């Protein structure tokens with residue numbers, strides 16, 4: 512990676528970090544808890560009685576550990592390469608407080624925004640949010656214009672530049688379309704956790720909690736209710752489905 | 759009078775011509791093409807989810823409908839799912855529906871001159887999560903307190 516690229520990323524990290532601190536102070540309306548979550552039959556479809564979300568505790572996230580990234584790549588058929596034209600759905604980001612030198616490591620992925628800018632700007636309706644809050648790209652209507660990539664404040668989306676073969680049958684992907692983390696929708700729909708969360712659990716870090724934000728009894732809801740957490744760039748009021756602790 | 763007769767003759771010629779055209783357009787594969795029908799491998803299941811003749815003409819509509827339901831609404835029924843087609847029709851030789859000219863999808867599409875781009879994104883081989891297995895509604899481990907709920 513070139514030096515200028517590095518310094519850009521460095522800038523971005525500090526930017527994210529700073530804004531996260533601001534976010535802690537100006538934290539907007541929190542997540543609403545209501546309704547009862549249901550496990551559903553295949554014909555039932557996603558419902559707005561649920562909202563899938565994630566809580567990432569950065570203090571538990573292992574320094575140098577990237578098991579979540581590896582698990583995502585394996586599940587979704589990504590190469591794991593990190594060049595400018597490679598797809599990355601989740602990446603480990605190190606952030607450093609310039610004043611104290613304190614370094615933290617955290618996973619960054621699509622934040623599954625409630626008011627998703629990527630959905631707003633899409634000219635074809637391809638970038639979309641399911642009733643349960645999972646943000647997806649409908650590749651059948653994506654024209655590859657990449658507006659959504661520009662609109663996403665978290666740099667969460669990638670464009671597929673080259674033809675692909677041997678995709679995971681559950682995760683169709685191909686050249687000419689934009690893509691990003693799907694919360695492993697294929698797993699969630701059959702009742703499994705996203706691959707990254709499972710990998711983090713297996714490693715024993717348990718830094719990522721996934722579940723239904725609208726179910727007050729879910730592990731993630733309870734954790735959110737009992738301790739402080741922030742949205743990254745909460746000033747944008749996107750009401751992200753992914754929240755962080757310890758930043 | 760002569761003019762009327764010539765009109766009649768012309769009309770008759772037209773009628774014959776139309777008749778012949780209609781005959782040629784009749785949906786008889788052999789007569790229409792002179793090209794051999796694709797020889798399709800038999801699917802693994804007992805029979806197709808719909809009538810074969812219906813599928814021949816309408817599978818694309820079913821798939822389109824299903825893809826929208828699945829992707830946009832999260833409905834994961836398997837009856838008209840592309841994955842289910844692939845699982846049933848993947849070739850015994852290549853394990854795929856579209857890697858050789860004889861494979862199920864390609865054989866027919868090349869005969870019909872259709873070039874869908876499904877396989878740019880979708881896998882042409884069955885995966886480890888069979889749709890039939892996925893059809894069993896699972897009690898979600900994501901919801902630890904789901905014991906008392908349906």
Ligand code: SF4
Pocket residue numbers: 620621622623624627628629630646662663664665666667668691749
């Ligand atoms: S993080 Fe980016 S890609 Fe994900 S929903 Fe928000 S704007 Fe869209």
Ligand code: SF4
Pocket residue numbers: 632633634635636637638648652653654655656657658659660688689
């Ligand atoms: S690249 Fe695709 S999903 Fe993104 S804005 Fe353009 S059409 Fe929409």
